[in-house]
Amino acid sequence: MKLNLKVWRQKNGQAKGGFETHQVVADEHMSFLEMLDVLNQDLIIGGKEPLAFEHDCREGICGACSMVINGRPHGPNKGTTACQLHMRSFKDGDTIHIEPFRAASFPVIRDLVVDRSAFDRIIESGGYVSVNTGQAQDANAIPVEKNQAGESFDAATCIGCGACVAACPNASAMLFVSAKVSHLALLPQGQVEHENRVQSMVTQMDKEGFGACSNTYACEAECPKEISIENIARLNRSYLGASLSSK
Amino acid sequence: MSWFSKFLTSSVGKKLIMSLTGLFLIIFLLVHLIGNLQLLADDGGESFNMYAKFMTSNPLIKMTSYGLYFFILLHAIQGLLIWSKNRASGGSKRYSGGRPLSTWAGRNMAGLGTVILVFILLHMWQFWFQYKWGEVASATYDGVEVRDLYEVVRHAFQNVGFVIFYVISMIVIAFHLHHGFQSAFQSLGLNHQKYTPAIKAIGTAYSILIPLGFAVIPLYILFAK
Ligand code: HEM
Ligand code: SF4
Numbered sequence: 510m511k512l513n514l515k516v517w518r519q520k521n522g523q524a525k526g527g528f529e530t531h532q533v534v535a536d537e538h539m540s541f542l543e544m545l546d547v548l549n550q551d552l553i554i555g556g557k558e559p560l561a562f563e564h565d566c567r568e569g570i571c572g573a574c575s576m577v578i579n580g581r582p583h584g585p586n587k588g589t590t591a592c593q594l595h596m597r598s599f600k601d602g603d604t605i606h607i608e609p610f611r612a613a614s615f616p617v618i619r620d621l622v623v624d625r626s627a628f629d630r631i632i633e634s635g636g637y638v639s640v641n642t643g644q645a646q647d648a649n650a651i652p653v654e655k656n657q658a659g660e661s662f663d664a665a666t667c668i669g670c671g672a673c674v675a676a677c678p679n680a681s682a683m684l685f686v687s688a689k690v691s692h693l694a695l696l697p698q699g700q701v702e703h704e705n706r707v708q709s710m711v712t713q714m715d716k717e718g719f720g721a722c723s724n725t726y727a728c729e730a731e732c733p734k735e736i737s738i739e740n741i742a743r744l745n746r747s748y749l750g751a752s753l754s755s756k
Numbered sequence: 757m758s759w760f761s762k763f764l765t766s767s768v769g770k771k772l773i774m775s776l777t778g779l780f781l782i783i784f785l786l787v788h789l790i791g792n793l794q795l796l797a798d799d800g801g802e803s804f805n806m807y808a809k810f811m812t813s814n815p816l817i818k819m820t821s822y823g824l825y826f827f828i829l830l831h832a833i834q835g836l837l838i839w840s841k842n843r844a845s846g847g848s849k850r851y852s853g854g855r856p857l858s859t860w861a862g863r864n865m866a867g868l869g870t871v872i873l874v875f876i877l878l879h880m881w882q883f884w885f886q887y888k889w890g891e892v893a894s895a896t897y898d899g900v901e902v903r904d905l906y907e908v909v910r911h912a913f914q915n916v917g918f919v920i921f922y923v924i925s926m927i928v929i930a931f932h933l934h935h936g937f938q939s940a941f942q943s944l945g946l947n948h949q950k951y952t953p954a955i956k957a958i959g960t961a962y963s964i965l966i967p968l969g970f971a972v973i974p975l976y977i978l979f980a981k
């Protein structure tokens with residue numbers, strides 16, 4: 510299949526950047542990233558600079574493959590990362606726009622690669638549980654209610670990709686932060702530091718410059734792991750509760 | 757920073773203010789509509805004029821109306837501040853893609869709100885200001901003399917241009933409410949499969965019925981009186 514690509518090229522964070530048009534011949538069984546590999550091979554053979562894009566696992570679990578495909582983070586398919594998107598989702602002769610995740614807090618490093626270290630700093634501010642070293646505990650020592658465990662696990666499937674931010678008109682990071690707060694808050698081990706965690710993570714999120722949540726729910730619709738906005742509601746009430754009751 | 761100002765200046769706290777003031781305005785709209793529906797009564801304006809007198813002289817209602825002015829201003833100023841901050845967060849405007857999966861109303865709450873603000877200011881000037889400080893004829897019912905606000909309203913709604921602006925403003929409020937109603941509960945942290953479908957359904961009905969009720973009044977006066 511023949512494709513017309515309009516890809517965002519930008520030398521570095523200071524450069525202005527713009528779209529470049531390329532033709533690529535791909536196979537419909539290729540993944541989207543394999544199609545970009547073909548493009549890069551063509552560029553290298555033609556003596557041009559290859560397109561920079563991020564990837565790691567290529568199996569939908571690491572969250573590296575950040576890109577907006579035809580206006581949608583991770584492309585047109587529901588619950589699918591860009592690396593798990595296949596060319597059979599497109600038609601021969603299609604024009605495809607490919608650009609970086611859009612958010613002031615995700616500055617472009619080069620081409621499609623953006624700096625998402627703001628997420629790392631949010632996690633550092635409280636997205637963990639403190640556990641003393643020593644003997645490994647008996648796995649069943651702390652009872653966990655079945656539904657809570659399930660809900661916690663659903664929130665824990667967030668791969669920290671940032672598509673929620675890119676999908677949001679305000680570049681709000683609420684879905685990501687709420688997933689991280691929720692998966693810990695729903696377990697007894699996470700409850701211990703819950704109040705401090707929710708306050709420091711929200712503070713860090715604001716400091717990084719992400720927008721406030723307007724409840725448009727575009728994040729939930731675009732999230733490759735289909736994280737629920739019920740987590741954002743939990744974050745809202747937890748933050749209020751923690752502000753009222755923490756010492 | 758004290759815990760209170762820290763809460764109120766956080767992105768989550770700011771949205772809680774939007775939610776609480778928005779819910780207050782939602783309740784106000786219902787009360788206001790019930791009062792206004794008396795304009796439809798066929799009594800030459802008596803019930804509406806007596807109601808207007810009651811609303812402007814009862815001390816409890818006076819207190820509430822000061823609260824109302826404050827909450828409208830707080831909601832509008834806070835909303836526009838959030839909007840400008842959110843725009844700055846949004847990143848480059850030079851990419852091709854839109855944000856296709858967010859609703860139109862959800863993306864345009866500030867624009868819709870600004871139209872509502874212009875409407876409220878005009879509305880206050882035209883009725884509230886005139887009633888308080890303008891020259892308004894009086895009407896007498898059972899020996900009680902009251903200012904004839906009914907006549908002011910009837911006169912205003914003879915102007916086709918104003919009626920069109922009024923009806924358009926009601927459509928704008930409908931969109932603002934359609935997004936805002938359910939959004940306010942989410943901001944409060946209330947989202948659960950047990951009751952969220954009901955909140956959404958009530959919000960949809962409310963956002964259609966209330967503006968429709970308001971819009972019927974000028975149309976009825978224009979065409980039937
Ligand atoms: C009839 C009067 C009004 C009512 C009933 C109303 C109601 C609401 C409600 C319920 C919300 C949702 C709050 C939330 O998401 O938690 C909202 C949001 C909003 N309102 Fe209003 N509003 C009114 C007038 C205005 C005015 C005059 C403005 C002025 C600009 C305004 C600007 C906004 C903005 C910008 C938001 C969205 C904030 C965000 O989520 O980013 N509203 N409104
Ligand atoms: S919530 Fe979804 S979209 Fe956001 S970072 Fe996590 S996996 Fe990605």
Ligand code: FES
Binds near residue numbers: 573591
């Ligand atoms: S490359 Fe790991 S999720 Fe796509």
